[in-house]
Amino acid sequence: MDAQSRGRAENIDPADQWVLNPETGEYELRLSPSAPQSSIPGPRRPRPSGAGAARGRTAAPGRAPERPGRETPGREVPPRRRRGAPEEPPPGRRGRRPAKKKSKAKKALLWTGGTMAFVVLATGAAGYLYLEHLNDNIESLPDDGASTGGFRKDEAINILLIGTDKRTGAGNGSYGDKNSAGHADTTILLHVAKDRTNATALSIPRDLIVDIPDCPTTQEDGTKEVIPGSPGVRFNESLGQSGRTPSCTMRTVTELTGIKPDNFMVADFNAVKTLTSAVGGVEVCLAKDIDDEKSHLKLPAGTHTIEGEQALAFVRTRYSVGSGGDLSRIGLQQQFLSSLMRKLKSNDTLTSPSKMIKLAEAGTKALTVDSQLDSINKLKDLGLELGKLDTRNLTFTTVPVKDNPAEKVKATVVVDESKAPEVFSLIKNDVSFTEVKQQKKKEKDAVAARLKGEKAPASEV
Incomplete structure (x- = not known):
């Protein structure tokens, strides 16, 4: 009505x-x-x-x-x-109902969509310029034919990571040798399995006695010169000494292990400081107090988050741990790198645009790479491959060594020929160290279980 x-x-x-x-x-x-x-x-x-x-x-x-x-x-x-x-x-x-008018919400979405499209276009242009900026940051050196020609997506990857003792950058005067040309102070051969399920990081002691082969080397003016090899010298002389470049360190690693690296990356003192600051620090755990007058690191036992100057002091510390030699320091470096890799893959880092930008800046400025990795796109492709790795299946190990029998005062080490060949073979044949460790643990547990079982009377044995 x-x-x-x-x-x-x-x-x-x-x-x-x-x-x-x-x-x-x-x-x-x-x-x-x-x-x-x-x-x-x-x-x-x-x-x-x-x-x-x-x-x-x-x-x-x-x-x-x-x-x-x-x-x-x-x-x-x-x-x-x-x-x-x-x-x-x-x-x-x-x-039939009369046609509905567009709601305010729909109009807002249209405006928002248009604005977002503009932002995407603007970001694309800015992104291109930023990539060019990152490319300009990258410093590369020739591999001089010492590599495989670069990593491949469908193959196992072997990257040679070299940390030098060159005192470049502000605040680094108290570290390393004052007149060092940049020796191979910390060297790790990172092997990533073909299926990307596991990886092995093999540390090579700097005081390991090796034979350095002849090294064809590209000079700064573009000419090539063969730098004569040196038998029976410290491994760290494969870089910096007599004008040797990272390509010579690659040849020395191949001579030592039988494994030819795909690429190399060289990091100086600044890389440790800037990379750790970019990700907001890395966590380390100490079993006892450290008070090292050489590295100036002073930390109590327990868990700490370190970055910048403190992180560099941590990886340089050796006199306050273990026997005070290079082998004791390797343990600290392995713990540090393991923590850094976990932090790099954490959601806290990957979902933070500010951290990713800082990381890109720090990485491209602090690292020197071979000529096969001389662009941000190539580094991105490598990063995507490494990103597939589950860091829980990353195993750190060291070249098996023993004291140099030729020395009365023990300062250097030599390869332990009874153990090293097996380690080199496992890496070369892409065998997972994680699975090997798990298998050895099972066998050990089985033996322990048998020993705990009921024993037969002596008269029956």
């Missing part, structure tokens, strides 16, 4: 009581709050204007009469219904 039929209209035309609901896009009958609304007619089309519509009715009090001849071109004018008669839709439009 409409207001007129209930006697509550007070001379108001019921057509004036139909109001467009902006939320639904439909016309609804609006009554006074006191009017009971037992039934509400269906949707009503907008009231037409024009002479035909005005004929036969009087304008409501206070309202100007509608002027004829103002019909909207192209709009359908529904017939006027009798007062009190049920609402009927116009012919040919039966059962």
Whole structure:
């Protein structure tokens, strides 16, 4: 029932009581709050204007009469219904609702979408410029034919990581040899399995006695010179000594292990400081207090997060741990690198744009790579391959060595020929050290279980 039929209209035309609901896009009958609304007619089309519509009715009090001849071109004018008669839709439009207007939310989405598209385009241009900036940061050196020609995505990967003792950068005067040209102070051969399920990091002691082969080396002016080899010298002389470059260190590693590296990366003191700061520090755990007057590291036993200058002091420390030699320091370096790799793969790092940018800046400035890795895209491809590795299956080990029998005062070591060949063979044949360790543990546990079992009487043995 409409207001007129209930006697509550007070001379108001019921057509004036139909109001467009902006939320639904439909016309609804609006009554006074006191009017009971037992039934509400269906949707009503907008009231037409024009002479035909005005004929036969009087304008409501206070309202100007509608002027004829103002019909909207192209709009359908529904017939006027009798007062009190049920609402009927116009012919040919039966059962159809009026089209809904776009909501404010949809308009907001359209504007937001357009803005985001602009941001993406702007970021693309800025991203290109930033990549060019990173490419300019990268310093590379020729591999002089000492590598395999670069890593391959469908093969095992062998990267030679070299940390030098060159005192470059502010605040590094107290570390390393004052006049060092940058020797191979810390060297690790990182082997990543073909299926990327595991990896082995093989540390090579700097004081290991090796034979350095002849090394064809590209000079700064582009010419090549063969630097004569040196038998029976410390491994760290494979870099820096007599003008040797990282390509010579690669040849020495191949001579020692039988494994030809795919690529090399060289890091100086600054790399340790800037990389650890970029990721917000790495966590290390000490079994006892460290107070090293040489590295100036002072840390109590327990867990610590270190970065920057403190991180560099940590990897340089050796006099306050173990026997005070290079082998004792290797243990600290392995713990540090393991923690750093876990931090690099953590969500805390990968989901932080600021940390990723700092890491990209630090990495491209602090590392020197071979000519096969001389662009950010190539480094990205390598990073994607290394990123597939589960760091829980990363095993750190060291070339098996023993004291140099030729020395009375023990300062250097030599390869332990009874153990080293097996280690080299496992890496060369892409055997998982994690699985080997697990298998040895099972065998040890089995032996222990048998010993704990019930023993037979001596008379029966």
